[in-house]
Amino acid sequence: MAEDMLLFWASGSPPCWRVMIALEEKNLQGYKNKHLSYEKNEHKNPDVLQINPRGQIPTFKHGDVVVNESIAACLYLQNPFKSQGTQLMPDSVSQQALVLQRMLEAEALQKKIYDVLFYEYYVPEAERHESLKLWESYLQQMGKGSYLTGKDFSLADVAMFPDLAYLPRFGTLRKERYPRLMEYYEMVKERPSVKASWPPTWREKEKEQDTLKDL
Amino acid sequence: MAEDMLLFWASGSPPCWRVMIALEEKNLQGYKNKHLSYEKNEHKNPDVLQINPRGQIPTFKHGDVVVNESIAACLYLQNPFKSQGTQLMPDSVSQQALVLQRMLEAEALQKKIYDVLFYEYYVPEAERHESLKLWESYLQQMGKGSYLTGKDFSLADVAMFPDLAYLPRFGTLRKERYPRLMEYYEMVKERPSVKASWPPTWREKEKEQDTLKDL
Known part of the structure; x- marks a missing residue:
């Protein structure tokens, strides 16, 4: 289901963690992902830079759509998966x-x-x-x-x-x-x-x- | 039309200016507003603090709804005024x-x-x-x-x-x-x-x- 998604993340990074919680709540388990190390400077790896020229994580891709600001990614997921999993944005x-x-x-x-x-x-x-x-x-x-x-x-x-x-x-x-x-x-x-x-x-x-x- | 809106703002503050552009684009002219001076520390005035305990501007109120983070306020306006003025959030x-x-x-x-x-x-x-x-x-x-x-x-x-x-x-x-x-x-x-x-x-x-x- 979430195989057309890719997330680059680091352990304990609040912005990364936000996106991961949102994905779980939306039942989007099984997305491709790569756990990177800040200590090893892996957020500047070429595969990250190719998607996110700022070399920051989270870097998130859904099909051809790239969203790598955590708040933007969390908001983005609410529309295409509105009726799936937890409704994280109320209607009122x-x-x-x-x-x-x-x-x-x-x-x-x-x-x-x-x-x-x-x-x-x-x-x-x-x-x-x-x-x-x-x-x-x-x-x-x-x-x-x-x-x-x-x-x-x-x-x-x-x-x-x-x-x-x-x-x-x-x-x-x-x-x-x-x-x-x-x-x-x-x-x-x-x-x-x-x-x-x-x-x-x-x-x-x-x-x-x-x-x-x-x- | 926008008389049930109130904005506290400062001249040239990018977060305030964002909200003001969004209001104009949505044809919400005529909102109540108060131009405050950072130099005079007016963003810590009691009338601001009453609405926004952090004492920051913009402080924006629409009826009973308070939104004082500029990005949040800009996003908020898109739903209740979706069909009014410029469509600032595309459908796709x-x-x-x-x-x-x-x-x-x-x-x-x-x-x-x-x-x-x-x-x-x-x-x-x-x-x-x-x-x-x-x-x-x-x-x-x-x-x-x-x-x-x-x-x-x-x-x-x-x-x-x-x-x-x-x-x-x-x-x-x-x-x-x-x-x-x-x-x-x-x-x-x-x-x-x-x-x-x-x-x-x-x-x-x-x-x-x-x-x-x-x-």
């Missing part, structure tokens, strides 16, 4: 607005988390808490047991979860401080699409150094 | 893919241009040229007189043009080096939606200091 116009907003907001959050983790860019402690408190409040508003935009799992969750998963992995997300975020994390972690796409390198090594300390 | 699935890809790619380009202009973040000369050459090649592929994704103006152009407009404003974009980009710039600049939303502060002062030198 106001719910669409919320899903789009949280999705793009997750992209901004990802950049911030990445900066802190990998580039030692200084984001003040207070500001880090601000970001997380905001997401905690989004979940609080939706009520217990909900996803980011309501009772249904959506593209907003697809975009956000890989960012969130970095926090318990690289530090401690205190349950007393972020009860809904942690509950949400525990719930989404068990979702088949997330389990199927869980970063293989994370399976080998359960936890990283506590870069983020106690948040 | 493969064209949708291209529009989404370029749109999100423009967001990445914007961050890079901003970093260079305002945060004195060092992006090597060669890398700057690489980015621009890529966009030049996208336009080359589409042929003379085309927009970013083909013969029709689309959300990709809405997202990209405000980024591009910074280049001739803050420096020189050499026509011999980027003939299609400059041709494209001159063409889109004359579009009514772009003229109507042209940054008012740019009208007052025709050109900024040549921060970008000769690109």
